[in-house]
Amino acid sequence: MKFIAPVEKNKTYEVTIEDLTYQGMGVAKIENFPIFIANSLPGERIEMGVTKVQKTYAFGRVVKVIKESPDRVEGSGVEYTQTGIAPLQNLAYLAQLKFKQQQIQNLLNKDHLDDIKVDETIGMENPTEYRNKAQIPVRNVQGELSTGFFRRNSHDLIPIEDFYIQDPVIDKVILQVRDLLRRFHVTAYDERNNSGVIRNVIVRRGYYSHEIMVVLVTRTMTIPGQKALVEEISKIDGVVSIVQNINSRPTNVIMGPKDNVLWGEAVIHDELMGLKFMISAHSFYQVNPVQTEKLYQLAIEKADLKGNETVVDAYSGIGTISLAVAKHVKKVYGVEVVKEAVQDAKLNASLNDIENVKFITDKAERQMAKWESDGLKPDVVFVDPPRKGLAPEVIDSIADMKPKKIVYISCNPATLVRDIQLFSDHEYEVTGDIQPVDQFPQTPHVESITVLTAK
Numbered sequence: 001m002k003f004i005a006p007v008e009k010n011k012t013y014e015v016t017i018e019d020l021t022y023q024g025m026g027v028a029k030i031e032n033f034p035i036f037i038a039n040s041l042p043g044e045r046i047e048m049g050v051t052k053v054q055k056t057y058a059f060g061r062v063v064k065v066i067k068e069s070p071d072r073v074e075g076s077g078v079e080y081t082q083t084g085i086a087p088l089q090n091l092a093y094l095a096q097l098k099f100k101q102q103q104i105q106n107l108l109n110k111d112h113l114d115d116i117k118v119d120e121t122i123g124m125e126n127p128t129e130y131r132n133k134a135q136i137p138v139r140n141v142q143g144e145l146s147t148g149f150f151r152r153n154s155h156d157l158i159p160i161e162d163f164y165i166q167d168p169v170i171d172k173v174i175l176q177v178r179d180l181l182r183r184f185h186v187t188a189y190d191e192r193n194n195s196g197v198i199r200n201v202i203v204r205r206g207y208y209s210h211e212i213m214v215v216l217v218t219r220t221m222t223i224p225g226q227k228a229l230v231e232e233i234s235k236i237d238g239v240v241s242i243v244q245n246i247n248s249r250p251t252n253v254i255m256g257p258k259d260n261v262l263w264g265e266a267v268i269h270d271e272l273m274g275l276k277f278m279i280s281a282h283s284f285y286q287v288n289p290v291q292t293e294k295l296y297q298l299a300i301e302k303a304d305l306k307g308n309e310t311v312v313d314a315y316s317g318i319g320t321i322s323l324a325v326a327k328h329v330k331k332v333y334g335v336e337v338v339k340e341a342v343q344d345a346k347l348n349a350s351l352n353d354i355e356n357v358k359f360i361t362d363k364a365e366r367q368m369a370k371w372e373s374d375g376l377k378p379d380v381v382f383v384d385p386p387r388k389g390l391a392p393e394v395i396d397s398i399a400d401m402k403p404k405k406i407v408y409i410s411c412n413p414a415t416l417v418r419d420i421q422l423f424s425d426h427e428y429e430v431t432g433d434i435q436p437v438d439q440f441p442q443t444p445h446v447e448s449i450t451v452l453t454a455k
Ligand SMILES: C[S@@+](CC[C@H](N)C(=O)[O-])C[C@H]1O[C@@H](n2cnc3c(N)ncnc32)[C@H](O)[C@@H]1O
Pocket: 284, 285, 286, 314, 315, 316, 317, 318, 319, 320, 321, 335, 336, 337, 338, 341, 362, 363, 364, 365, 384, 385, 386, 411
């Protein structure tokens, strides 16, 4: 039987916003059919116009706000909600923190895990201009090479100069690079026919060091006028590294596999938790250094280390957790799939004169099983996986190694809750409260720390 959606395109309906999606869109339901509406907040009663109907959901827009949320605040710019850069900018910061705490609690409750409690989210004192990295698409807008961000669910570029949640020095560098690209007539990527040269400009800036890396992501192997362009970019205050990343395929993935250092160093340096770090173009590095220090410090405190432990750091990136934990334990083993990140991790160990860590390049799925079959018996396992959470094999291997404690740092509460249940099948239970730490103010992303111990 053909399913008929309970809403029709272009019609208007009165609805109450019940939740927010991961992208920060309000969710209303009509006969249990979800409708996603940008710029609407939980608790608001609105008149909504349906803009698109799909099989299992629809999109709508706010026609009129009938009852406004008491937590709504004046936003700083409509483009931040239009693009999804900072979709929660019109929700008061304290309400954002509450929302994140509640988001995890709701998911637990839904799966009948309401005995597990979530603590108040640890927020930022100044919750804007925090990002140390920008990945900015470059496209032609009205015949001119422009930088900005895509309108939600589209690839239409909205030109933006002040990105609100980024280090303002980074915003300035993006404009300087944009102006140089214009001056040297470098063409912007056009994805309709896979033509043009520059796809993205990526800028990273060390929070303490103030060193800047500029990555030009190009479709082509060469950049017309490259020598003069690179020379001018190298004169921008703070730039120590200019890298070209080649991504010739028609894909939404930002970076291709190959990097060429065009000028200066292949890395920037920064500090975190009193340790020195080198970060290359391809390596994951947490984007909010102020909150990362709180997050990892707290994760280490929660591990309650005594000094003689063996520790595994799964999904170890450039070794941030491994190196911070090394001075508290006997030995650390890290595993990470990105080769460049592992190279950085090894260099970072010697940069900090740390000798009791061993980093392996591999998938956690494979390496954890190998360590388990080799008889490795860690006392504590830290996991800091990407959004998709832990592969079931990783959970099996951890359980077979029988650590006393697992410290789970999660950037996605849905996969966290799923994995808590899988660990529970292996006789591991959550001890203490789950602690959210706001790594991404003005956005709905939720980061948290959970401790699991053997029952
Ligand atoms: C949230 S980050 C953790 C970063 C790390 N704790 C740090 O501070 O640098 C997740 C990391 O997992 C890595 N990764 C993704 N899939 C993986 C897999 N299957 N096995 C191992 N590492 C993986 C990513 O490259 C990324 O560095």
